[in-house]
Amino acid sequence: MDLAQALLFSPLILVVAFLYSSVGHGGASGYLAVMSFASLAPREMSTTALLLNLLVAGLAAFTYWRAGHLVPRLLWPFTVASVPAAFVGGLLEVPKGAYAAALAVVLLLAAGRLSLAPLAARGPQRRVSLALALVVGAAIGLLSGIVGVGGGIFLSPLMLLLRWADVKQTAAVSAAFIVANSASGLLGRMLGGTLGAGPVVFLVGPALLGGLAGSLLGARWFSGLVLRRMLALVLVIAAAKLLLAVVGLAG
Numbered sequence: 001m002d003l004a005q006a007l008l009f010s011p012l013i014l015v016v017a018f019l020y021s022s023v024g025h026g027g028a029s030g031y032l033a034v035m036s037f038a039s040l041a042p043r044e045m046s047t048t049a050l051l052l053n054l055l056v057a058g059l060a061a062f063t064y065w066r067a068g069h070l071v072p073r074l075l076w077p078f079t080v081a082s083v084p085a086a087f088v089g090g091l092l093e094v095p096k097g098a099y100a101a102a103l104a105v106v107l108l109l110a111a112g113r114l115s116l117a118p119l120a121a122r123g124p125q126r127r128v129s130l131a132l133a134l135v136v137g138a139a140i141g142l143l144s145g146i147v148g149v150g151g152g153i154f155l156s157p158l159m160l161l162l163r164w165a166d167v168k169q170t171a172a173v174s175a176a177f178i179v180a181n182s183a184s185g186l187l188g189r190m191l192g193g194t195l196g197a198g199p200v201v202f203l204v205g206p207a208l209l210g211g212l213a214g215s216l217l218g219a220r221w222f223s224g225l226v227l228r229r230m231l232a233l234v235l236v237i238a239a240a241k242l243l244l245a246v247v248g249l250a251g
Contacts, residue, residue: 006202017210024171026053043196077133082141089145
């Protein structure tokens with residue numbers, strides 16, 4: 001990606017970073033979608049997406065933490081189980097088309113539920129048991145490693161729909177969760193010699209700007225309903241990306 005292409009794609013990177021960071025996500029699937037229009041090697045695309053994911057999710061995690069929304073007891077059981085499971089998932093050879101299609105349907109259903117369900121009808125929060133959190137974290141990590149995403153796209157709707165946390169706590173936990181998984185993925189690539197020198201230097205600026213604006217607005221000013229509907233939009237985008245991947249695998 002040269003400077004001219006970077007200037008062309010920078011507004012899209014900024015919008016992706018803003019939208020995803022507002023709900024505590026890093027935006028890897030969005031960056032991959034944008035970069036797919038440039039002539040980049042897959043290794044460069046995936047490495048660049050992971051680096052931007054780490055940067056934007058890190059900004060979101062810090063901002064939500066400063067605003068007092070991060071609950072450590074909700075974070076660590078999912079993360080401890082997810083990081084090694086994601087590593088294992090990345091090593092597995094499975095039919096990715098079937099997984100992607102099934103996950104796309106699940107994300108679309110979750111998006112509909114989050115955008116339509118009245119907030120007042122959801123009831124009080126439930127405390128998740130340690131054993132269940134470890135199992136869920138491991139399952140999400142395994143799926144994330146297989147599909148190649150950070151995992152927050154699965155954790156966020158699950159935490160909200162099962163009432164384990166409110167919207168802003170969910171965003172904070174998801175952001176920190178994504179930071180851990182993205183760092184693990186980058187470390188694995190570094191040790192395995194699969195890091196690619198992508199166009200990250202051209203895209204850091206817009207990702208930083210979008211991530212900072214989105215995380216500040218999400219943590220401090222957006223209401224719970226706005227965040228739920230923005231998360232629903234993010235889930236729809238992610239589902240569309242998965243379905244496009246299925247079409248590409250079948251074609």
